[in-house]
Amino acid sequence: MAAQQELAGKSCEPCRGGIPPMDRAMAESYLVQVPGWTIKPDPDRLERDYRFSDFREAQHFAMRVGDLCEAEGHHAEILYGWGHCTVTFWTHKIKGLHPNDFIMAAKVEGLMDEPYAPVSDSMGDVSPTARRV
């Protein structure tokens, strides 16, 4: 938990490539700092599936994750549906894992401590021209 908070306090550094992705041993040493996350292969990526009590809670979480990613300039793949949200990070330029991915995972963990607030009210303010058709 303390290790996770330390990781969450860091910021993502731009990764322009030209370096190898983390090897498994290094990745495992970071993984212990973000309990609940797992490493999936090809390319190596960091993933966690979160459970919620309904669709809107999962949607709310997915949107908060999206906002966090945009703020940090490091973006998750997000898949959500009724009662679940899967969040995946890897670093595209190096086709694998970078410390940025673990920093983001630790920050996403912090979102789980925030209270649920529905998003439908704020979405009502979206101008018609901004809507997708």
Ligand SMILES: C[C@H](O)[C@H](O)[C@H]1CNC2=NC(N)=NC(=O)C2=N1
């Ligand atoms: C140019 C820009 O910084 C890059 O394309 C960023 C954007 N967001 C990203 N997000 C993730 N998850 N991995 C990346 O390699 C990545 N690269």
